[in-house]
Amino acid sequence: MSWRKIRVIAWKDILEVRQNKSVLVSMVLVPLIILVILPVVMLVLANLPGSAETLNDPDLQTMMQKMPAAIKESLGDMNDVQSSIMLMFGYLFAPMFLIMPLMLSASIAAESFAGERERKTLEALLYTAASDTELFIGKALAAFIPTLLISFVSFLVYALVLNIGGYPLFGRLWFPLPSWYPLVFWVTPAFAALGIGATVLISTRVQTFMGAYQASGALVVLVLGLMVGQASGVVFLSVWVGLILGFVIWLAAGVLFFFGIQQFNRKALLYQRAH
């Protein structure tokens, strides 16, 4: 196996992604909306006079009552505004963060795998001396590396937004909470790998980038499940839950990769094209 070949495959795909407006838009918009615009709007509202009454909503209080003891304890000595902001952006937003690696990895992988077929460049690639494994790893890395970079940068930006916008409320740097570390550095890469694995599998069966992207987008249901679970108090993404969740997702991604590699060979790719 040649790492030089793997590197050039990843380099080419990343270069192409950088020039693809539809993928670039999703790479910028998703983090911008979820991790910047939404918190900024909420923090601005929270800093306005009268926000205490607004955030002292009975529904919000009922939800807070349902939260696990660990969360209630961490919010214990805070006022309503502080506890609402911390609950929302420190805890409830955590699963939302995972949408990003999933969507980014799926869109880049769809561009990389199904995009080759759509643009009719696949055959020339298959006529090269690169092995199936080199092609697969190169393409998977082309989706994995930018996803991680953007996720980590987004996390930094999110932390900055929350600390700067929240400073008048908390009077200190309050984010990230400990539960975010496994989420960002362990669960996020796992979700990125899961998105890539699913997209690779789907890409061998569909002809277009959009087809692959939309089908793999169904994985967002997983994140929505986590969000609902956490909002209803059933799941709390603590450090330990994060570690276990990451392990399970890595396992699932491994299974998808295993089947993806079986599908990603010249015969399967060309045989599918011939029909």
Place this chain on the structure above:
Amino acid sequence: MDNVIEVNHLQHHYGDFQAIQDLSFDVQPGEVFGLLGPNGAGKTTTVRLLNGLFPSSGGSISVLGYDPGQAGAKIRENSGVLTETPALYERLTARQNLRFFGVLAGMSDEQIRQRSEQLLEMFDLQQRADDRTGTYSKGMKQRLALSRAWLTNPKLLFLDEPTSGLDPEAAVQVRELIAAVRRQEGTTVLICTHNLDEAQRLCDRLLVMRAGRSLAMGTLAELRKLVSPGLWLEVHFLQPFAGLEQVRKMPGVLSLQTESTQSLRIEVAAQAVIPQVVSDLVGLGAQILRVQAQEISLEQVYLQLQNQQHPRQSALVNGGAL
């Protein structure tokens, strides 16, 4: 010297569909060999099998001394392929495209740089080498795709429909480039085409295919003899000529075709009998205006082969003497 390609009784099927049936041929070093046939004849599948993209269902193949089923990567490393579409990365520049394929072929950065410059100049692409290839004309894209195929100085080159979709001017340019590079580098070339003019101009030998089968193989002269063993004379008369029966009985005359009362096509056994036939025609009172020897075109050969099973074709297909 050993043949560059040897194919014996090759079979391939996609599910129930038999794509290649009992195909045998060989390609000699330095030769331009053409696979000629309509769409669906099995040309592209043959090239894929020769490159080891997937294993065959039966028969044996040797390419550059390697078995594609075992050493496909080795074959691909030593050969170049021009696919039916240029298949370029249109968001990348020409140089970036060449670098990508050069690294995958195992070339060093310095080798890629030197060879790219040489090819970009040879194919007249240097001015636009740093532009995205998506902005290129079809002819430019095809020239760049040819450069990519030639990048590694391959011993063997596969060209799948090299002028497909090009305007006549660009097609001529690409054909001239293929001929020039072949002369310059002595590369063995296998061309898949349904363009008869292209095949006639470029190929030393041809394999005519239909529905995955071989119909005939040989040089153009051999294929001509296969469908029409004699030489055709077109004779035009000043006055209507009525002695057809006497002409039919002349020594060396194989067959006749009447075009009109003042013109006749005569198939003669060999060039040597032409003076005698002309003399006999004059003796029969024919007032000859013009006599023209005609070679049967590849188009006529091809259409005849595609439309009928010729009784003598098996000898050629099986490599028998003409």
